[in-house]
Amino acid sequence: MKKITEMNSTEFREFLHILVNEELFKSRERLAALLVKKSSQEALEAEFFHFHGDTEDLGFWFEEYEEDPLNGLDPHTLLAKKLKRQREYILANRKTTLEQRIFRRMGIYLDSDPMPKKKIVELPLSEFHELLHLLVTQDIFASRGRLAALLEKDTSTAQLDAAFREFFVAYELLELALEDYHYDPDEGLEIRSEFAEELDRRVADYEDGTAKLIPMEKVFKKLGID
Structure with a gap:
């Protein structure tokens, strides 16, 4: 696959179609529905297994993307101001490097990246519910909706590029929400x-x-x- 920054307009549009149709967005709908129904912990844990894996799968698409999402945006626009606030929050709170996050997606912690002390499988039920509510209400899901709507129209590449930047930063926020938690569904095996x-x-x-x-x-x- 070409680097995102090297794609032509057709390739970029096709790439965005892949992103908005990733399994994460289906898993999120199922998980949100289970929360509304106040489903059993067993059902929530089973769906979270898919949600977590799908989140990591989405992250693989961004491993070659190291651009500053603010670069080239008019700093006076509402979008640029929003992304600037979000990026400042991410950079101020993120504890991992890109390399460490890539290894985490493979279930590996480098020596420079100690395993988080909070284990999702050991969270009290109330904390587990709070975490799930936090995750399913992340901005990436609204951002995905806006990006998908633009793809249905005759939208310019510039508009799609701006929407992608918003989507990318929203993914970083989702990843950050999980950064302090260790999750291994095979733990104990x-x-x-x-x-x-x-x-x-x-x-x-x-x-x-x-x-x-x-x-x-x-x-x-x-x-x-x-």
């Missing part, structure tokens, strides 16, 4: 010792500089995904 040793070795190789991450675009190319 036994891992084969040889697998654990191999995983530790690969992480050590990366941190020593003897191994590198494969960019997502190369993975897509190898799999034949344009």
Whole structure:
């Protein structure tokens, strides 16, 4: 896949269609419905499993995007002012680097990124509900709606670009809302010792500089995904 900043208008529009149709938005609707119905903790935990995984899946699309979303925007517009406030909040409160977040999406914590002390699977029911309410009301879901509506119209690339920037920052806010929590649905299950040793070795190789991450675009190319 091309870098977002290198896409032409057609490729960019197609990319945005992929984003707004990600599974996260379906999972959010199901999770919100369960909260309204005051469903059982078991049902909420089962749907959160999908919500969390879908959130991480969406993040993979942004791993090559390192642009400042404010760059090039007229600072006097309402959108630019909103994004500036949100970005300042994100940068002031974020504790992780992009590299650390990429590894977290793979279920790995680097030595420089201690595992959060709050474990979602151990939260009291009331705190778990509060977290779910916080997540399903994140700005990314309204932002997705606005972006999807623009894609249905004959919208200019400039308008879509502005909407994408809003969407991207909203994703950062969603990711930040989860940053202080550790979630591993497989926690407590036994891992084969040889697998654990191999995983530790690969992480050590990366941190020593003897191994590198494969960019997502190369993975897509190898799999034949344009």
